[in-house]
Amino acid sequence: MTNHIKIIQPDDWHVHFREGDMLSVVTKYSSRVNRRCIAMPNTLIPITTSAEALNYKKLIEMNAIKKNFEALIPCYLTDNLNISDFEYALQKNIFIGAKLYPNNATTNSHFGVNNIKNIYNIFEILEKNNKILLIHGELNRSDIDIFDREKYFIDEELNHIRSSFKDLKIVLEHVSSDYGVDFVKTNSNISGTITPHHMLLTKKDVFEKDKINPHHYCMPVVKNEKDLISLRKAACFDNTKFFLGTDSAPHHVNDKNQNNPLKAGIFSSPSSIELYASIFEEENALENLEIFSSINGPKFYNLEINRDYLILEKTNFNIPEYTQEENIKIKNFYGNQNINWKAL
Ligand code: DOR
Ligand code: ZN
Numbered sequence: 001m002t003n004h005i006k007i008i009q010p011d012d013w014h015v016h017f018r019e020g021d022m023l024s025v026v027t028k029y030s031s032r033v034n035r036r037c038i039a040m041p042n043t044l045i046p047i048t049t050s051a052e053a054l055n056y057k058k059l060i061e062m063n064a065i066k067k068n069f070e071a072l073i074p075c076y077l078t079d080n081l082n083i084s085d086f087e088y089a090l091q092k093n094i095f096i097g098a099k100l101y102p103n104n105a106t107t108n109s110h111f112g113v114n115n116i117k118n119i120y121n122i123f124e125i126l127e128k129n130n131k132i133l134l135i136h137g138e139l140n141r142s143d144i145d146i147f148d149r150e151k152y153f154i155d156e157e158l159n160h161i162r163s164s165f166k167d168l169k170i171v172l173e174h175v176s177s178d179y180g181v182d183f184v185k186t187n188s189n190i191s192g193t194i195t196p197h198h199m200l201l202t203k204k205d206v207f208e209k210d211k212i213n214p215h216h217y218c219m220p221v222v223k224n225e226k227d228l229i230s231l232r233k234a235a236c237f238d239n240t241k242f243f244l245g246t247d248s249a250p251h252h253v254n255d256k257n258q259n260n261p262l263k264a265g266i267f268s269s270p271s272s273i274e275l276y277a278s279i280f281e282e283e284n285a286l287e288n289l290e291i292f293s294s295i296n297g298p299k300f301y302n303l304e305i306n307r308d309y310l311i312l313e314k315t316n317f318n319i320p321e322y323t324q325e326e327n328i329k330i331k332n333f334y335g336n337q338n339i340n341w342k343a344l
Contacts, residue, residue, distance in 0.1 A: 003314045005286060005341075008294035009306040010273055011036040014134075014173055014193045014245030016265065017060050017071070019043050024063045025328045026250050029269035031064035033343050035306045038134070038245075039071045041099055042108040046076035050089035072096040074134050077119060078111050086122070090129045096301065097132030098122065102153070105138045106219035106264055116157050123161060127168040132301060133161075134171045137180065138220050147203070150220050151179045162187055169300065174198060174247045176220035178230035184241055185234070191300045193245025194235045196275035197266045197333060202228055214256040215331045218249065219264040235276075235292055236285035243297035246272045250330045253322070268333040271319045275334060277312050277341035310343055317342040 012034045017023050030037050039060055041047035047056050053073040060071035075086055075098040089095040100119075101112035113119055126133050137158060138149035162170070172184055175192035184192040201222040206213055216222065234242045249265030256263060268275060273293065280289045298305045321335035 005277070005289070005312050006309050007290040007312070009033075009035045009308040009310045010244055010293035011297050011306065012246050012248070012269075012272065013038050013171070013243055013297045013301075014040065014195075014247050015269065016040045016042070016247070016249040018250060019059075021326065021328050022250060022252070022330075023059060025323060025325050026248070026267070026269060026330075027060055027063040028065050029323070030248065030272075031066050031069040032269075033273045033310055035066075035068065035308065036070045036072055036303075038096065039073055041074055041076035042101065042106075044108065046078070046108065046111050047073060048076050048078055048081060050085050050092070050094045053089060053094050074099040074132075076101065076111065077113055077122060079114055079118065081119075081122065083121070083125070087125055087129070090125070090131045095131070097134055098126060099134045099136070101136045102139060102157075105136050105140045105149070109136070116161070120164065123165050123168055127165045130169070130302070132169045132171055134173055136174075136219075137172050146221055147223055150175075150177050154179065154183050158183070162190065171245075171300070173245060174220060175231065175234070175242070177223055177227045181230045181234045185238065190241075191296065192234070192242050193247070194231050194242050195245065195247045195266075196268050196272060196279065197247075198222055199228060199232050199235060199279050200275070200334075212262060214262055215333070216266065217256075217262055217264055218247070218266045221264075232279065232283055236280055236283040236288055239288060239291050240296060242292060243295075243300065244276065244293045245297075248272060248333075250323075253329045253331055256331065266333045267323065267330045270323055270332050271317065271334060271339065273310070273312065273343055274317055274339055274341045278339045281340060312341045312343050314340055315342050316340070 075095045101109035103112040137153040139152040170190045172192045206216045248269040250267040251263040323330045
């Protein structure tokens with residue numbers, strides 16, 4: 001029986017650090033196991049300039065528990081970006097790429113892009129500079145069912161972006177459907193991140209009778225068994241196109257109250273690599289964990305593969321119910337549940 005596994009140190013290619021006290025609490029958890037993280041730019045005032053990116057990077061790295069931890073920042077795309085600053089920041093590696101949030105698709109996306117066709121000049125700049133376009137791939141329109149938003153985005157926007165900018169490297173973030181997996185597999189220059197929660201939950205875990213479980217509510221919303229199976233197969237057995245991105249997105253427990261407008265987001269960083277290991281073990285694919293967690297990501301981003309290693313021990317890990325420090329209290333994903341692996 002395997003009691004330990006040793007993998008190249010992972011990176012998390014999609015995580016939310018927030019700001020203020022929340023940032024200092026959650027950064028500890030992401031920097032616990034990862035060497036690098038892409039810090040999503042959907043802060044209250046989104047990160048749209050080189051100066052904001054440098055400042056945000058510094059703030060996160062200051063709070064990390066390991067010295068060599070690196071925060072990588074994408075630019076939050078808006079309808080009216082300062083193009084010369086954007087291009088400068090790409091060329092100086094201040095921005096790792098750019099994140100496209102269609103307007104009102106998720107938390108803090110009201111500054112997002114209204115008409116994607118109007119920012120094709122930005123895609124051209126990304127393509128020319130060999131930088132990545134990260135996409136929240138959901139179309140939020142009143143006539144589109146919440147479960148179909150990814151499919152509609154692919155059909156009505158992504159297909160067109162893909163065929164217009166053939167050399168533009170794209171990450172379809174938090175792929176959530178069988179349809180999304182298929183799109184990534186069958187198109188070139190596109191990869192996908194996959195979260196633990198999309199491989200552990202289905203819509204029955206969110207919509208329970210006539211109530212929503214706020215702690216399982218995220219964007220894109222989790223879907224059917226068929227989608228979950230397809231995502232597991234993609235993560236565990238497609239050895240090139242998919243990589244680790246937790247979309248760990250903390251909200252204070254009070255903001256997850258049923259009485260408030262529901263905030264989307266699941267906080268998984270206290271047990272992220274452990275949850276992935278448990279899933280890979282269930283799929284009899286532990287030997288492929290490292291490719292997903294530590295190799296496919298840096299290869300796609302044209303970055304070095306990490307030199308250090310992480311050891312996971314097979315043991316009973318009871319995930320605490322909450323992350324709590326002073327005025328911060330966040331419900332942990334899988335809180336109060338036992339899993340089989342713990343990072344040493
Ligand atoms: O569930 C989500 N929460 N999905 C996102 O895309 C954003 C995130 C957040 O920032 O809370
Ligand atoms: Zn996210």
